[in-house]
Amino acid sequence: MSSRKTRLAAAILVAGALTVTTACSSGHSNGDGASASKAPVKTTAISVGTAEDSKGPAAQEPNAKKGGTVNMIDRDDFSHLDPGQIYLNYNSEVSLLFTRQLTGYKTMPDGSQKLVGDLATDTGTTTDGGKTWKFTLKDGVKWQDGTPITSADVKYSIERLYATFIKSGPTYIQSWLSGADYRTAYEGPYNGKQLDAVQTPDDKTVVIAFQDIHPDANFTLAMTGYGVVPQAHDTKEEYDKKPFSSGPYQITEHVTDRSLDLERNPNWDPATDPIRNAYPDKWHMTFGVQLQQSTERFMADNGEDKTAFTFHNTVDPKYIDEVKGNDKYKSRTLEGLTPYVDYYYINNDRIKDKRVREALIRAFPHKQTRQLQGGTSYGDYATSYMSPTVLGYESYDAYGILKKPEGDPEAAKKLLTEANALGTTIVYPYNNTPIQQKVTEAIRDALEKAGFKFVPKPLDAKTYYDTVALLDNGADLYWGGWGADWPTGYTSLQQVWDGRVIADGGQNLAHVNNPEINSAIDAAAKIADPVAQGKAWAAIDKQLQDNAYSIPDVYQRSLSLYGSGLGGVKFDSLAGLQSPLNIYVK
Amino acid sequence: MLRFLVRRTLGALVILLIVSMITYALFFAIPADPARLYCGKVCTPENLALIKHDMGFDHAWPVQYWNWLSTIFTGGTFNGVHCGAPCFGYSFDKKELVGGILLDRFPTTLSLTVGSAVVFLVIGIGTGMLAAHKQGKAADKIASSFSLLASSMQIYVAGPLALWALCYSTDLLELPTYVPFTQDPLGWAGGLLVPWIVLSLIWTANYTRMTRSSMVEQLSEDYVRTARAKGMSGTSVFMRYAWRGAMGTIVTVFGIDLGVLLGGAIITETTFSLHGLGELAIHSFRDSDLSLLVGVTVVAATLIVFFNIVVDAAYALIDPRIRLA
Numbered sequence: 001m002s003s004r005k006t007r008l009a010a011a012i013l014v015a016g017a018l019t020v021t022t023a024c025s026s027g028h029s030n031g032d033g034a035s036a037s038k039a040p041v042k043t044t045a046i047s048v049g050t051a052e053d054s055k056g057p058a059a060q061e062p063n064a065k066k067g068g069t070v071n072m073i074d075r076d077d078f079s080h081l082d083p084g085q086i087y088l089n090y091n092s093e094v095s096l097l098f099t100r101q102l103t104g105y106k107t108m109p110d111g112s113q114k115l116v117g118d119l120a121t122d123t124g125t126t127t128d129g130g131k132t133w134k135f136t137l138k139d140g141v142k143w144q145d146g147t148p149i150t151s152a153d154v155k156y157s158i159e160r161l162y163a164t165f166i167k168s169g170p171t172y173i174q175s176w177l178s179g180a181d182y183r184t185a186y187e188g189p190y191n192g193k194q195l196d197a198v199q200t201p202d203d204k205t206v207v208i209a210f211q212d213i214h215p216d217a218n219f220t221l222a223m224t225g226y227g228v229v230p231q232a233h234d235t236k237e238e239y240d241k242k243p244f245s246s247g248p249y250q251i252t253e254h255v256t257d258r259s260l261d262l263e264r265n266p267n268w269d270p271a272t273d274p275i276r277n278a279y280p281d282k283w284h285m286t287f288g289v290q291l292q293q294s295t296e297r298f299m300a301d302n303g304e305d306k307t308a309f310t311f312h313n314t315v316d317p318k319y320i321d322e323v324k325g326n327d328k329y330k331s332r333t334l335e336g337l338t339p340y341v342d343y344y345y346i347n348n349d350r351i352k353d354k355r356v357r358e359a360l361i362r363a364f365p366h367k368q369t370r371q372l373q374g375g376t377s378y379g380d381y382a383t384s385y386m387s388p389t390v391l392g393y394e395s396y397d398a399y400g401i402l403k404k405p406e407g408d409p410e411a412a413k414k415l416l417t418e419a420n421a422l423g424t425t426i427v428y429p430y431n432n433t434p435i436q437q438k439v440t441e442a443i444r445d446a447l448e449k450a451g452f453k454f455v456p457k458p459l460d461a462k463t464y465y466d467t468v469a470l471l472d473n474g475a476d477l478y479w480g481g482w483g484a485d486w487p488t489g490y491t492s493l494q495q496v497w498d499g500r501v502i503a504d505g506g507q508n509l510a511h512v513n514n515p516e517i518n519s520a521i522d523a524a525a526k527i528a529d530p531v532a533q534g535k536a537w538a539a540i541d542k543q544l545q546d547n548a549y550s551i552p553d554v555y556q557r558s559l560s561l562y563g564s565g566l567g568g569v570k571f572d573s574l575a576g577l578q579s580p581l582n583i584y585v586k
Numbered sequence: 587m588l589r590f591l592v593r594r595t596l597g598a599l600v601i602l603l604i605v606s607m608i609t610y611a612l613f614f615a616i617p618a619d620p621a622r623l624y625c626g627k628v629c630t631p632e633n634l635a636l637i638k639h640d641m642g643f644d645h646a647w648p649v650q651y652w653n654w655l656s657t658i659f660t661g662g663t664f665n666g667v668h669c670g671a672p673c674f675g676y677s678f679d680k681k682e683l684v685g686g687i688l689l690d691r692f693p694t695t696l697s698l699t700v701g702s703a704v705v706f707l708v709i710g711i712g713t714g715m716l717a718a719h720k721q722g723k724a725a726d727k728i729a730s731s732f733s734l735l736a737s738s739m740q741i742y743v744a745g746p747l748a749l750w751a752l753c754y755s756t757d758l759l760e761l762p763t764y765v766p767f768t769q770d771p772l773g774w775a776g777g778l779l780v781p782w783i784v785l786s787l788i789w790t791a792n793y794t795r796m797t798r799s800s801m802v803e804q805l806s807e808d809y810v811r812t813a814r815a816k817g818m819s820g821t822s823v824f825m826r827y828a829w830r831g832a833m834g835t836i837v838t839v840f841g842i843d844l845g846v847l848l849g850g851a852i853i854t855e856t857t858f859s860l861h862g863l864g865e866l867a868i869h870s871f872r873d874s875d876l877s878l879l880v881g882v883t884v885v886a887a888t889l890i891v892f893f894n895i896v897v898d899a900a901y902a903l904i905d906p907r908i909r910l911a
Contacts, residue, residue: 079679087626165665167633168626183632237666240681256680256687257869258861288859292746300754462874466619485627495628505622505629 045112046391046487046574048218048530049274054117054138057270058277059109061568061582065279068585070566071308072285073294077257082240083157083227084166089483089575090312092224096276097262097283097580098245099227102135102154102206103218106275107570107579113487115219116274119149119228119246120206123218129528130215135206142267143230144245151200157228158208159195163188165237169225170485176210176217189231215528219486248278260285279568279584291316298561299329306565307585311577315559320377323561334569335559338576339389339492340483341382344551345468345509347476355419357548358399360426360477363412363450364551367405368442373435379554381405386541387555389573390484390492392534398545401552412450425453426476429468432458436479443477469505480509481556487574489537490525497521497544510550517543587899594898598891605887607651609880614647620874624678640665641678654880674884675877677870684881687866692885694764695862698854699847701778702785703840710790711836714797719824721802729794736791741784745857748784762858781858785851789843796839800832807831833904841897842890849886 078091083099086092096104104118115123120135141149160166161174162183171182177197178185186195199207210217220226233244242251248270249262262283270278289297295316297305315323323329344364346357366381383397400408416422426447430440437458444454457475459467468478484492495501498521499513517540524536545552558576562569567586572579621637622629638644642653657673664676667683674684717729752759762780765773804810805828813823852864863882870878 164636167637168624170626171628171630171633180630181632237681256682257865286859288861288865290856290859293749293859296746296750296754300750302754303757305754460616462616466622503631505631505634507628 045108045110046389047112047114048123049106049114049116051117051122053106053114054120054122054274056273058106058274058581061277061279061584064277064568064582064584065586066584067279067281068307069282069284070280070580070583070585071304071563072283072310072580073289073297073305073308074285074287074310074312075290075294076312077287078260080168080240081243081251081254082166083169083224083229083243084161085168085240086225086227087169089577093311093572093575093577093580094260094285095224095227095243096247097249097278098243098247098251098265099224100141100149100246100273101222101224101227103222104275105222105572105574107572107582111570113572113574115222118222118273118275119154124221126215126217126528128213129526130213130217131210133208133210133217135208137204137206138272140269140272141246142269143233144250144265144267145233146267147230147232148203149228149230149246150203151206152203153228153230154206155195155198155200156189156231156234157226158198159186159189160229160234161188162186162195163190163236170220170223172220172223172485173208173217173226176212176214177208179211190236213526213528215526215533216486216488216490216530219488223485248273248276249283257287259287275581277568277582277584279582283580289313292318295319295323295561298332298563299323301332301564306563308563309566309569309578309580309583310560310562311580313560315377315561317374320374320559323559324377329561332561332564333559334562334571334578335377335557336571336573336576337380337387337389338483338556338558339387339487339574340481340556340576341385341387342379342479342481342553342556343382343385343510344553345478345480346548346550347473347478347511348549349471349511350476351424353419353421354548355415356421356424357550359412359415359419359421359450360447360452361399361401361548361551362404362408362415363446363452364401364553365405365407365442365446366401366553367407368446369439370405370554372438372442374559377557377559379556382552382555383545384541385497385544385550385552386489386492386537387484389487390489390534390537391487391530392489392537394538394541396538396542396545398542399548407446407450409446409449409451416451422451423453424451425455427455427457427474428477429457429459429464429473429475430479431461431464433461466505468509469507471502471504471511477551478509479553482507483576488530489534489540493537493540493544494521494525497540497549512544512547512549514547587902591895591899594895598888598895601891602884602887606655606880606884609883610647610651610654610876613874613876613879619643620876623874637678654877674881677875677878679869679873679875680878684877687878688863688881688885691861691863691866693766694860695848695851695855695864697764697767697774697778698781698785698851698860698862699844701775702782702789703844703847705782705786706789706793707840709786710793711797713790713794715801715824715829717794717798718801718805718828726798729798733791733794733798736787737795739788741788741853741857744784744787745781745854748780749858752780752783762860764860764862781854781860785854793836793840797832797836800835801828804828804831830904834901837900837904838897841893841900845890845893848889848893 078094080086080091086095100118102120103115103123105113106116107113117123119137119141121138124133124135126133137151143149174182197209228246230244242254245265248265248268250265252263253261264281291313294310294313346360351357370378381401383401386393430436440456447454482496495507497512499518502508502511502513520540524533527533527536560578565586566583568582568584570579570582621634621641621643624637625634642650654675659671661671661673662669669683677684713729717726720726753761759780760776763777765777767774810823810827813827852867855862855864867882870882
């Protein structure tokens with residue numbers, strides 16, 4: 001079956017398969033575990049769109065108007081604006097306003113998300129299972145100065161990712177094209193050399209030839225880290241402060257840490273863009289507004305704050321109950337599931353007996369720790385390592401977490417007794433913050449009831465990750481999280497559970513190295529059909545759970561407010577943030 | 587006086603050198619890796635090594651410190667950006683020269699400090715004098731009570747309350763913001779009004795109490811009693827003798843306070859979302875931005891040391907009994 005046919009079939013199947021509601025945790029039961037387990041939560045529906053889906057303009061919001069200024073208030077300035085340097089979701093989300101990629105996601109009226117062609121006419125084609133990908137650019141796509149965006153621009157944008165000044169963005173495509181040590185294979189375009197693996201037979205066609213099969217590369221290319229940069233306006237390091245626009249807005253002023261102002265790019269044609277509505281005339285973004293201040297300003301909803309929006313500032317935890325309990329905020333509240341999953345990693349180098357690891361999972365007090373961090377607004381109880389926002393996610397509760405989110409000390413004690421491991425010492429490093437001190441006490445209480453000996457080790461927040469990411473970290477159990485870079489199992493599971501990437505500072509914090517799982521990861525990564533691939537990843541997820549490698553804790557949620565003068569504010573579940581794409585000023 | 591100033595300036599330079607060295611040493615005492623902060627989510631060892639090299643973190647800290655010190659006099663090039671002497675380094679987080687960032691932030695802190703100082707000095711000293719003049723009477727009791735109450739307030743409580751009452755819920759005053767004075771004097775004052783009010787409320791109390799107690803002390807001095815005995819009017823004694831005597835203490839404390847406030851009103855600027863040196867200090871620490879952290883620390887230390895010298899000099903001018911040793 002050709003890949004085009006595969007994708008078409010997959011699109012239908014995926015849409016069907018994933019819009020099914022899945023019984024997982026949470027709901028809005030104010031932290032009550034029993035009722036939470038009964039509340040079904042919709043997983044995010046993700047599908048692969050067709051060429052027709054990739055046509056602009058984007059679907060109109062009911063009653064939307066053009067014009068006006070949206071005021072964004074947030075705590076931090078964006079750390080990167082150069083697409084090549086962008087990895088964090090916060091930077092990615094704003095860059096959608098002024099940078100386009102070959103592919104992207106459009107939010108459907110039912111809230112589901114669809115991978116579509118952004119600069120490309122469709123989501124790409126492959127005839128060899130995902131080793132070679134071909135994209136055709138749309139007519140009418142232009143830079144902010146009116147010059148057309150060509151295949152040479154796309155090639156150049158990939159080539160410059162090899163330059164040594166690009167250090168912060170994703171490295172997937174470069175590694176797939178030239179190997180893990182990609183910078184020794186090609187130095188970048190600044191001395192006139194070209195990358196042969198990306199070919200441009202004409203102005204409209206880009207052919208990307210990977211060294212191996214990567215069937216979900218069209219998802220990878222939707223990362224804003226692979227947005228386009230024009231050679232004529234590439235200012236190298238300086239590009240990070242003021243990029244050249246290929247999207248609906250262009251940057252007029254950026255004062256670091258203070259403000260970012262955008263206005264319309266007159267050369268952006270909505271007919272070419274299925275993703276962005278671009279209703280407002282201008283965006284005025286200000287930084288330095290703390291969580292408490294932004295929450296109070298949104299609650300007061302006064303003056304210019306009526307048209308205020310935030311990418312990243314969620315509701316201050318002390319106002320969560322008030323915001324959720326008062327109807328006057330309801331119409332301006334946005335809550336959604338993010339791609340981030342909290343885990344409590346078990347150090348498998350130190351705890352080798354599966355029964356002891358299972359005892360830790362069974363004893364863990366999810367209910368208490370979640371409540372201390374914001375209750376249902378913090379997230380839904382997790383039972384898997386893959387998030388419900390990932391294509392192929394299946395609910396599977398191997399250890400009855402949903403039935404007893406408060407922990408089951410008796411069952412845990414029984415397992416420890418069987419393993420002759422009563423009194424096993426658990427060294428637990430934690431971020432020494434007021435909330436984490438309380439969380440640690442809850443964990444201590446639960447584990448000691450189950451028969452463990454608990455030794456907490458406070459760490460400074462700045463050094464926490466550096467410490468637990470060491471192979472010889474001297475710890476048994478520690479918190480960590482992971483979010484998929486694109487909504488397939490590859491980026492959700494490979495970095496965290498592939499035994500061949502275990503290294504100091506790496507992401508496999510549980511130090512799991514199971515040859516069967518490593519092989520299964522390789523096999524799943526090569527499955528071309530998205531539905532079959534999703535099932536393969538779900539099977540790996542189950543295998544990980546059956547081995548009790550770590551404790552899945554919470555699928556993180558986001559709760560935020562916005563001003564009453566805005567409409568079309570939607571949650572981007574793939575980034576876990578409020579999306580700027582459909583917003584309009586009422 | 588000239589000898590005094592030269593001697594103190596040289597001493598100040600030594601202090602600043604020690605402060606910068608200690609900042610470097612403390613920074614490296616924390617086992618965090620700043621290079622990792624600038625690396626991507628999936629940080630490859632190669633990228634990490636590149637970042638460490640660019641930032642100069644692949645040297646031992648004394649070597650890094652020496653490089654920083656010599657760059658002040660020789661200049662340097664960072665991330666493709668040339669920095670002429672005197673060069674205070676480059677912020678890899680903000681992608682700007684440290685000197686430029688400090689110059690950009692200083693006017694905000696200066697405006698915040700000077701504006702509120704004018705208010706709290708005028709009201710504080712005025713109320714303190716009134717209380718001293720009306721010792722034991724109702725005006726004194728009211729001023730003392732108010733001063734006790736206000737001096738117990740903290741900026742992180744008073745600030746959000748004022749913001750809620752004056753800006754968020756009522757729109758009475760505009761949200762705090764900094765507009766350069768040269769660009770729009772009215773906008774400058776309007777944007778800083780709320781922080782000035784809150785800062786003044788808290789600081790006025792100190793100056794009321796200090797002025798009152800100094801004045802009361804002066805009024806009980808022998809020379810004041812002598813002046814009164816010679817038939818000088820109460821007001822003349824109060825203004826010509828007691829006031830001048832009390833000034834020494836007030837100038838001393840104010841000089842030091844001004845240095846501290848200018849050095850970085852950390853909580854004030856964070857509370858009011860103002861982008862001054864205080865907020866910069868928080869960011870540089872949070873982001874492990876060593877060049878910026880050293881820059882802010884040295885500027886803050888310079889201001890404190892400078893105002894200490896000014897206070898000592900001013901003290902000698904105000905009170906002829908004091909001689910500069």
